[in-house]
Amino acid sequence: MANERLREAMLKVGISTFELADKLGVNAKTVERWITLDRIPYPRHRHALAAALQEREAYLWPNAVTPERAARVAESELVHVYPRRAAIPFDVWTRLIRQSTEEIGILVYAGLFLPEQVPTLIKDLTVKAQAGVRVRVLLGDPESEAVAARGAEEGIGDAMAGKVRNVLAFYNQLRGVPGVFARYHGTTLYNSMYRFDDELLVNTHAYGFPAAHAPVLHLRRLSAGELFDTYADSFDRVWSSGRPIWPAAVAA
Structure with a gap:
């Protein structure tokens, strides 16, 4: 069976079998076997291929x-565990926002603390969107x-619904900014999430406790x-299940 994911990834970045073989220092027939016979490359080649094709191993x-290595990799993706959201240093939020170059995502019910704790949030998100970062807000x-x-x-x-309406007063300042998208969702939220490119803060939810009092996992994506x-x-x-809060300036 062919490795269609590998084939598609090569087509996506516009690299040929011969170009990829030259880049990795292997025979073109070797690359062809990776594709047509779904042969699994050596780890060093998998790392190089994933980087060249901008895909995950x-x-x-x-x-x-x-499974054993997958468990070890998962442990390595866990950067830090905060016992509660309030334990996250202010500079962590500002660093993650300002270092983002592709994607910022906020998934909460209200998350009123964020614009209150990071007074420059709206300005920072505006600057990032204008620089080409996709900003998605889910309330x-x-x-x-x-x-x-x-x-x-x-x-x-x-009061929870009231908090959503209150935080919307902040995010409404982003209305009309190209690259910023906002949606309402009606899902059961098992975790609040804050994504910054390949880093993610996952605020777990515990029944009967406000999110501020629940642990937060700081994750960083690894290829494998x-x-x-x-x-x-x-x-x-x-x-995908949400509905627009206000019309986006550019289609999502």
């Missing part, structure tokens, strides 16, 4: 990594059952890893 060769739909349930679980009732992508894929699923 785990995607190109899902069976190449043993809980204040009319949804999920937001009402979360408010009840935290013992604050309708799957932990980061599990959460990134979850973000994309919620995004």
